Amino acid sequence: MENRKLDSIIRLSNLPDSVLSHILSFFPTKLSIRTSILARRWRYLWSYVPALYFDSEYDDEEFIERVSSLHKPKTINTFRLYLKDVHNGIEPQIKAWIASAIKRNVQSVDLFFTCFDNLLHQSLFTSKTLVDLKISSSSFIPVVVTPLAVCLPRLKKIHLSPVLYAGGTSLSDLLSSCPALEEVVIRLIIKCSSRPFTISSPTIKRLTVRFQLTQINTPALRYLNVVDYLSVSEDIKSWIEPPQVPKCLSSHLRTIRLVEIVGTKHEFEIVRYLLKNAKVLERMEIIYVLEQIDLLERRSEACELEFVEIF
């Protein structure tokens, strides 16, 4: 057993630089730099890691600037920037860091800011290499961050939370300017306008939203997760069936998760409608138990019903 242990350790230290550098790409950049103390071979290994991961809790601006200048790769896979306290005057630097990542053909960008005052560089929305974009904030991302010119030909995943939606079409435009988009997560939209928010995309497969969805047109949808606070609080008295069963519902939708169902009549009608029309539904998750639902007619024989308790 000891020999086996020793053997795997020796093999670990014999891994090629490319593999070690891949392992380091999951490290916060500071931890990755710390490995330079291990031995000569490791001294500059961090500077070839195709990822940058900064967190203002551990890294100050000077550090980020310094690392950015020492870091070698012409292309990087991942850029993560968590800034908890952004003080005045640093905005141009933040923009420059993002622009630098985009210039290096980054594929995955993960940003967290406490406030948004024009921090996102325009090039973030015209990247030809970006596959995965996550922007989150402890305050709201005003929708004005979405610029007029958007072209993200390879973007597959977008996560935004939370968003202040002032109306207009910019967020809808953002989504429809991503021809490869498969996964959308938009947590908590606050709407300041009565204009409907629509999501329209032929490619979206997974959709998670926390707001009142007015209209979706997503024929490739496989997974829909909606938390609809407004309908619950407004106590909508009636629900009107669409004149036609959407194709995505009848022939594509396999999983539905209903959260915070309180048992209003319209919720019951929606559930009845979904079960009646979703022909390939495999799973419906309902948070809050409503035993009557189990008795409803189901069009898909394969569909299992599970009542999930919230803890």
Added chain:
Amino acid sequence: MAAETGTPTTLTLKSNDDELFSVAESAAILSVTIRNMVEDGCAGGVIPLDNVDGKTLASVITYMNGISAIPADEEKKKSYRDKFLSDKDFETLADMVLAANYLNMSCLMDAVSAKIAQVMEKKSVGWVRRKFGIENDYTPEEEAAVKEEHKWTFEGVETDDDN
């Protein structure tokens, strides 16, 4: 020994210590190395995996079966991976990263790498050297210079007289 019955196609994998494992082809082809062998028609008999021992291979197969049983739901896959790796010690993680690299399984490789990063976070330089089998070939002066250069990266790290 993992045994699958009633699956359409089953592959037999052999570890470097001659243990045999049956695994559904649909799960095994998560490994690009195995998938290439299957596509090249080399999977008729026993597939020898010269760089993976029986204990590690059994664990990798558990992972293959577990993750391929989860439908396309990234959150559930992620929580399966987290749970799968939660009780593994560093030596096992080292074996897993080597196996994932050899088998070319990017999802396992990424998850184990992230876990190793988590384990290493607060560990001392000496601990990491021992665990990775790294011989310190710096002269004391060089080491002091590197440490001085990056001294701000060592805040909150254990000192070197721990295990």
